[in-house]
Amino acid sequence: MQWETVIGLEVHVQLATRSKIFSGASTAFGADANTQACAVDLGMPGTLPVLNEQAVSMAVQFGLGVDAEIAKVSVFDRKNYFYADLPKGYQTSQMYHPIVGPGVLDVTLDDGAAKRIRIHHAHLEEDAGKSLHESFTDDTGQEMTGIDLNRAGTPLLEIVSEPDMRSAKEATAYLRAIHAIVTYLGISDGNMAEGSMRCDVNVSVRPKGQAEFGTRAEIKNVNSFRFVERAVAFEVERQTELIEDGGTVVQETRLYDPDRDETRSMRTKEEANDYRYFPCPDLLPIVLDQAYIDQLRAGLPELPDAKRARFETALGLSAYDASVIAASRDMADYFEDVNNVCGDAKQAANWVQGELSGALNREHLDIRQSPVSARQLGELINRVLDDTISGKAAKQVFQALWDGEGENNSADAIIEAKGLKQVTDSGAIKAMIDDVIAQSPKQVTQYIDAEPDKRGKMIGYFVGQVMKASRGTANPQQVNQLLKEKLDAQL
Amino acid sequence: MSDHTLTSLAAALKNGDASSRELTSDYLQRIERAEPTLNSFISVTAEQALAGADAADKARTEGRAGYLTGVPLALKDNFCTQGVKTTCGSKMLDTFVAPYSATVVEKLDAAGSVSLGKTNMDEFAMGSSSESSFYGAIKNPWDLSAVPGGSSGGSAAAVAAGLAPAALGTDTGGSIRQPAAFCGITGLKPTYGRVSRYGIIAYASSLDQAGPMARTAEDCAHLMTAIAGHDARDSTSAERAVPDYAAQLDAPLAGLKIGLPTEYFGDGLDPVVAGAVRDAVKVYETLGATVRDVSLPHTRYATSAYYVIAPAEASSNLSRFDGVRFGHRCDNPDDLLDLYQRSRAEGFGDEVKRRILIGTHTLSEGFFDAYYTKAQRVRRLIRQDFLDAFNEVDVLMGPTSPTPAFDLGAQKDPLSMYLQDIYTIAVNLAGIPGISVPAGLVGGRPVGLQILGAHFAEAQLLNVAHQFQRATDWHQQRPAFAKEIV
Numbered sequence A: 001m002q003w004e005t006v007i008g009l010e011v012h013v014q015l016a017t018r019s020k021i022f023s024g025a026s027t028a029f030g031a032d033a034n035t036q037a038c039a040v041d042l043g044m045p046g047t048l049p050v051l052n053e054q055a056v057s058m059a060v061q062f063g064l065g066v067d068a069e070i071a072k073v074s075v076f077d078r079k080n081y082f083y084a085d086l087p088k089g090y091q092t093s094q095m096y097h098p099i100v101g102p103g104v105l106d107v108t109l110d111d112g113a114a115k116r117i118r119i120h121h122a123h124l125e126e127d128a129g130k131s132l133h134e135s136f137t138d139d140t141g142q143e144m145t146g147i148d149l150n151r152a153g154t155p156l157l158e159i160v161s162e163p164d165m166r167s168a169k170e171a172t173a174y175l176r177a178i179h180a181i182v183t184y185l186g187i188s189d190g191n192m193a194e195g196s197m198r199c200d201v202n203v204s205v206r207p208k209g210q211a212e213f214g215t216r217a218e219i220k221n222v223n224s225f226r227f228v229e230r231a232v233a234f235e236v237e238r239q240t241e242l243i244e245d246g247g248t249v250v251q252e253t254r255l256y257d258p259d260r261d262e263t264r265s266m267r268t269k270e271e272a273n274d275y276r277y278f279p280c281p282d283l284l285p286i287v288l289d290q291a292y293i294d295q296l297r298a299g300l301p302e303l304p305d306a307k308r309a310r311f312e313t314a315l316g317l318s319a320y321d322a323s324v325i326a327a328s329r330d331m332a333d334y335f336e337d338v339n340n341v342c343g344d345a346k347q348a349a350n351w352v353q354g355e356l357s358g359a360l361n362r363e364h365l366d367i368r369q370s371p372v373s374a375r376q377l378g379e380l381i382n383r384v385l386d387d388t389i390s391g392k393a394a395k396q397v398f399q400a401l402w403d404g405e406g407e408n409n410s411a412d413a414i415i416e417a418k419g420l421k422q423v424t425d426s427g428a429i430k431a432m433i434d435d436v437i438a439q440s441p442k443q444v445t446q447y448i449d450a451e452p453d454k455r456g457k458m459i460g461y462f463v464g465q466v467m468k469a470s471r472g473t474a475n476p477q478q479v480n481q482l483l484k485e486k487l488d489a490q491l
Numbered sequence B: 001m002s003d004h005t006l007t008s009l010a011a012a013l014k015n016g017d018a019s020s021r022e023l024t025s026d027y028l029q030r031i032e033r034a035e036p037t038l039n040s041f042i043s044v045t046a047e048q049a050l051a052g053a054d055a056a057d058k059a060r061t062e063g064r065a066g067y068l069t070g071v072p073l074a075l076k077d078n079f080c081t082q083g084v085k086t087t088c089g090s091k092m093l094d095t096f097v098a099p100y101s102a103t104v105v106e107k108l109d110a111a112g113s114v115s116l117g118k119t120n121m122d123e124f125a126m127g128s129s130s131e132s133s134f135y136g137a138i139k140n141p142w143d144l145s146a147v148p149g150g151s152s153g154g155s156a157a158a159v160a161a162g163l164a165p166a167a168l169g170t171d172t173g174g175s176i177r178q179p180a181a182f183c184g185i186t187g188l189k190p191t192y193g194r195v196s197r198y199g200i201i202a203y204a205s206s207l208d209q210a211g212p213m214a215r216t217a218e219d220c221a222h223l224m225t226a227i228a229g230h231d232a233r234d235s236t237s238a239e240r241a242v243p244d245y246a247a248q249l250d251a252p253l254a255g256l257k258i259g260l261p262t263e264y265f266g267d268g269l270d271p272v273v274a275g276a277v278r279d280a281v282k283v284y285e286t287l288g289a290t291v292r293d294v295s296l297p298h299t300r301y302a303t304s305a306y307y308v309i310a311p312a313e314a315s316s317n318l319s320r321f322d323g324v325r326f327g328h329r330c331d332n333p334d335d336l337l338d339l340y341q342r343s344r345a346e347g348f349g350d351e352v353k354r355r356i357l358i359g360t361h362t363l364s365e366g367f368f369d370a371y372y373t374k375a376q377r378v379r380r381l382i383r384q385d386f387l388d389a390f391n392e393v394d395v396l397m398g399p400t401s402p403t404p405a406f407d408l409g410a411q412k413d414p415l416s417m418y419l420q421d422i423y424t425i426a427v428n429l430a431g432i433p434g435i436s437v438p439a440g441l442v443g444g445r446p447v448g449l450q451i452l453g454a455h456f457a458e459a460q461l462l463n464v465a466h467q468f469q470r471a472t473d474w475h476q477q478r479p480a481f482a483k484e485i486v
Helices: A053-067 A168-185 A225-245 A290-298 A304-314 A317-324 A329-342 A346-364 A376-384 A391-402 A412-420 A426-439 A441-449 A453-468 A476-489 B006-015 B018-036 B046-061 B102-110 B153-160 B176-183 B217-227 B271-286 B299-320 B334-348 B348-360 B366-393 B414-420 B425-429 B458-469 B480-484
Strands: A003-014 A077-080 A088-092 A104-109 A116-127 A130-135 A141-149 A155-161 A197-207 A215-222 A250-255 A263-266 B039-045 B072-076 B115-118 B168-172 B186-189 B209-214 B257-261 B289-295 B395-399 B435-440 B445-452
Touching: A003 A168, A053 A116, A053 A155, A053 A168, A053 A290, A053 B153, A053 B289, A077 A329, A077 B299, A088 A116, A104 A168, A155 A168, A168 A197, A168 A225, A168 A304, A168 A329, A168 B217, A215 A263, A225 A250, A225 A263, A250 B414, A304 A317, A304 A329, A317 A329, A317 A346, A329 A376, A346 A376, A346 A391, A346 B334, A376 A391, A376 A412, A426 A441, A426 A453, A426 A476, A441 A453, A441 A476, B006 B018, B006 B217, B018 B039, B018 B046, B018 B072, B018 B115, B018 B153, B018 B289, B018 B480, B039 B153, B046 B115, B072 B153, B115 B153, B115 B257, B153 B168, B153 B176, B153 B209, B168 B176, B168 B186, B168 B217, B176 B186, B176 B435, B186 B217, B186 B458, B209 B217, B217 B271, B217 B435, B217 B458, B257 B271, B257 B366, B271 B289, B271 B395, B271 B435, B271 B458, B289 B366, B289 B458, B299 B348, B299 B366, B299 B414, B299 B425, B348 B366, B366 B395, B366 B425, B395 B458, B435 B458, B445 B458
Parallel strands: A215 A250, B072 B115, B072 B168, B257 B289, B257 B395
Antiparallel strands: A003 A155, A003 A197, A077 A088, A104 A116, A116 A155, A130 A141, A197 A215, A250 A263, B039 B115, B168 B209, B186 B209, B186 B435, B395 B445, B435 B445
């Protein structure tokens, strides 16, 4: 039987506000445990939440970025459950009236095809703290669990998709598109390693052609693009095997274990929580007027999709190059800066995606941390474009720029110091050609005797010798041209 | 001392007839003598009070004194007070020392008043008799076999016994007004949002409101001016200017339109209470007011709606008492579930558990719409009843409670206890202000007249109550117990 995979994603995006969603405590990552939790975050008796307006503005910006309806009135609800890292015994979230209504996101797949994924809604909520399961022991040696509430109250935007994805690739493409849009908007740092974006994946399978959905499993906290792909792959296999063996899929919450590359059941339905949602009486509804929404709309930056289209049509990049570069605002900004210096978008794209990305990946650096600035790279490309250096020499110069060499770390100084300037003086090249021909009588004879259509290949030997003699500085096209003239004259 | 009002003490301090230290010491002595009998305080903060009194006296000599500077007060033990035990009358918080002060406590500190201590109360403000406190029942100074009302029974009893000239209470379904009525004092529940809730340990967030409890409406007015106002830390507090409540006390009442809700004079009302209230209304007529009957047709649903909404909010509000970060923690828990179950089973009393169970049930899947959603609809109808009534009359009057104070241990059935609040509960659901003023004595126990006003009409209520107190002397009656403390 042919099976179809159905995937829906719930993406929790940590909003880049300075303070928490309902308190003034800092949201900075990595501080000592419980040093960034104030009385409100600790759920101390008598404390009350006060909504951070920055979180509201960020949620609205996201909604506008995915063409969603923005709710004029949205309401916070309490999601009640007990857990040690949930200080108040409830999470303040938006169950019934979320701030962002239905929207759409167009994603580009690896093969360049486009797919539209519908967004069901997005809502604001507070994060919980963290349980630290490292070994803590009390005075009697009793093992204990530590609680770090620094993260408690960090604002999250939970973005819930429709079950519109049909493969792991589509799911990761969607997640990348969400990542791109939130980083473009500057509403999240998108740092998945630090938990700024976390993903719950709902997966089900059904016979191809069947209209009803199969029973889904929810895979919790899948925290990298690769893990989403792996978790979906594992889950699809598990579910199809289960059904083909005559079993049925149970609706349950599962956990993806990256070490063992598998998903495992977390809790069964018997233990399912009744969260007893009800409107939070400590917070007023969020009421937004059209002027506020319009003002945020006017301030939106160019978003990934628009940027990708412009790169393709106005700058002439391929669909693939345009979508890869536009996927990251930082890369797109860098690319545009390079292009502004050199004026050759194709070259700029090749360098950014080639040498630069390769070097960044090797050293695990973010493009913002690149030791080679966009201006430096643009000037380097200019030296290739004006034939000062060859493409090959340019790679040498790039490495030297990366390593911080040269006076003022400039491309020109490095070219000068390393003697990489191309020889374009035809007199000097002719002299080198004459030397090579004089030293290679055997090869010259072979060239003359060869069938005319074989000579094109044989000239490569002479080009190599001349380039070697020039220590790579001779312009290869020029060498090729002059050699051909010289040898053909001897026929 | 038992005859002093806050207003008279403020005048004595201003005129130099007394120092705050003298007053504070006197009250501390009275508390020491009365407390073994009355049990109206959970914590008496004598040391801090005397230090505060000295600071107030110093401020006065330096010309930095305000109206309340040096005036001793008592606070219900659900107001967080930095560095002082704040228990909410519960074993759960028996060891809880708040690391911050409630906004109203900060405001009183800034105004220079002196806190004598924290008053006893029904556990987590859930109750109408002050019998559910972990620290034991409170006695009514008018009759030691009677309850003082609840949940602010400690504040009411302390003021009635002259252990403090005034106190703060909180009112979620009548918890200021009913004990004020039972103890023969004046108590104002302000409009929801008029006084900040920040730092007040929540019972039912959409209903809770703090307010003054004192001898007279005039005293309440001075306290209101000090504690009311918008607070950026409480999103539900109103952004609205605070009037000088004392400035409007003397406005004449000629032409005042009084409405008597027929539903407040029906079955279940003790005829002697009804008589006292009708007598009080006659006094108003002599002051130039006109009286007419009005109807609040949804009144009979108020108690039911309240006992859905308040426990629902409470069940959620009290989830934070889990033994993890503060409050009672059971010994040697086996695991997290055991920690929760035993800490809460040991820390909460029966009435608190009952309301947590009710609230948890009504919010549950499958019951939510039938209970909570419907109760909120009822709440809107009740509010509309009041809005309609205030289109026709200026204030509403009726009994605060269907009976005078009942005997300790008399209400054994929770339902009959809940019905004690039938005249006060709708006021919280509607969010309007209400005041209870002494209007009679029946068998040695006080009777309260409840006066209700439109949203933010506190100044008018205080004015209407003050004029009554100029014409009558019910508020000047003192229990024998108060006179006997020397």
